[in-house]
Amino acid sequence: MAAEDWTAGWDKREDPAALIPRVLARRAVFPLYQPIVDLATENIVAVEALARGPAGSPLEFPDALFAAAVRAGMMPLLDQLCVARAMEIARDAAEGVxxxxxxxxxxxxxxxxxxxELLAVVHSERPYRAVLEFTERALADHPAALLNIAAGVQQTDGALALDDVGADPLSLAFLPLIEPEVIKLDMHLLRDPHAPATIATAATVTAHAERAGAMVLAEGIETEADAATARALGARWGQGWLFGRPGPLGALAGRPTDPHARLRPPRPDLHMPDGTPFSMAAVRHHSRAGDQPMIDGLTGYLLSLAADAGPYAVVLGAYPDAAVGRAWLPRLASLAGRAAFVGVVGPAPIAADARPLRTAVAPAEGPATRETVLAVVGPHTSAALCVRPGPDGGLDFVVSHEPDLVRAIIRMLMRRLDAAAERLDPPTAGRWTSPAVTP
Known part of the structure; x- marks a missing residue:
């Protein structure tokens, strides 16, 4: 649609945010699609949808479009419109998908x-599998929200991609928590492939991909040399101007496509484990009886592991007793500058020396509120301690180094941390879930 259709009646001295209601009313976003290829064959395996506003208007390019939506207070509606339009156009395309x-x-x-509109297309029959991309910043900002969304995507046969991996320690730290089907290497790794940080990132990513069955994709490939570097870093798929710039789906007609490109099957229950940390751990390991000095010693052991786990570690805890918090918080606060993410859920008040941590006040009731939990996840570290009052007045505890179990416990604590701290979770109706599934 021509730009004058959008600027008619709009004073150019006004903030372009005033045009956002018009964009929403006319559903006027026009996605472009960039090919993603198999680096061995250069056959197209996927496309990435990139949002655009009305051509020639002040909102044509995504930076301006989304900045205006934020100022207008309509970012969620615009973002959902962009997703819906991208899915609809791909679903209805005659060829090239x-x-x-x-x-x-x-x-x-x-x-x-x-x-x-978004619900309708999410639950419609489509000739493609949707892959939702997000960055490590999204998990750090809104853990429970992202875990809910990740679960919903998996429950509707979708997949997940973690973007910009290597740009920040958080991206590597959160890899084992999200377990995306696709890991997208940040383009800066291609520009400096021999740097120690690049080598370490590539080694960590490929090790995770081998364990979890994920696909590694390199972004920003502009030359044949970039493509060779991407393959050397462990990428099997690639994206960049060498293989095609963003354009309409029709522009891909006639190019060779791999119709058998597949990702790991969805795992609907991965991001929303049931029960409490102790109950889940006790199913896999026999619980033991101990006293407080034993628990204090084990806590010290886990905190020492956390201190040695490096910059990609995630450390989370929960405690029902303020006295436990007073003992924990100084040591957890000292970890906050060395680990990628450190958080704790406990009773009010949270002490002032907890300021570097991500903190939240625990709810007053619920089975999990009786448990003391400490968990550490890093590239080479997995450990969790789960404690609850025993029937005879003592303490029952489980210690586990089983990676899958420890990651599930971390996901439980992430949800508690975010839900208690910021109350981000609205009612579940209308999320990206099948009608029969409630996260």
Missing amino acids: PPLVFLNAEPAALNHPYTP
């Missing part, structure tokens, strides 16, 4: 009730 369509959305936007 590969087996996978990558979509970008802010978790804060998808954690709002969905518009009817």
Whole structure:
């Protein structure tokens, strides 16, 4: 639609944010699609949808479009519109749609009730599998929201991609918590492939991909030399101007496509484990009886592991007794400058020396509120301690170094931390879930 259709009646001295209601009313976003290829064959395996506003208007390019939506207070609606339009156009295209369509959305936007248009296309029959992209910042900002969305995507046969991996320690720290189907290497790694940080990032990513069955994708490939570097860093798929710039889906017609490109099957229960940390741990390991000095010693052991786990560690805890918090908080606060993410849930008041931590006040009731939990996850570390009062007045505890169990416990604590701290979770109706599933 021509730019004059959008600027008619609009004073150019006004903030372009005033145009956002018009964009929403006319559903006037026009996504472009960039190919993603198999680096061995250069056959197209996927496309990434990239949002655009009306051509020639002040809102044509995404930076201006989304900045205006933020100022207008309509970012969730615009973000959901962009996702819906990208999915609809790909669904209805006569040709040129590969087996996978990558979509970008802010978790804060998808954690709002969905518009009817987005719900309709999410639950419609489509010739492709949707892959939702997000960054490590999204998990750090809104852990419970993102875990809810990740679960919903998996419950509707979708997949997850973690973007910009290597740009920040958080991206590597959160890899084992989200376990995305696709890991997208940040483009700066291609520009400096021999740097120690690049080598370490690539080694960590490929080790995780081998264990979890994930696909490694390199972004920003502009030359054949970039493609060779991407393969050397462990990428099997690639994206960048060498293989095609963003354009309409029709521009891909006639290019070779791999119709059999596949990702790991969805795991609907991965991000929303049931029960409490202790109950889940006790199913896999026999619980033991101990006294407080034993628990204090084990706590010290886990905190020492956390101190040695390096910059990609995630450390989370929960305690029901303020006295435990007074003992923990100084040591957890000292870890906050060395680990990627440190958080704790406990009774009010949270002490002033906890300021560097992500903290939250525990709810007053619930089975999990009786448990003391400390868990550490790093590239080479997995450990959790779960404690609850025993029937005879003592303490029952479980210690586990089983990676899958420890990661599940961390996910439980992430949800408690975020839900208690910021109350981000609105009612579940309208999220990216099948009608029969409630996260």
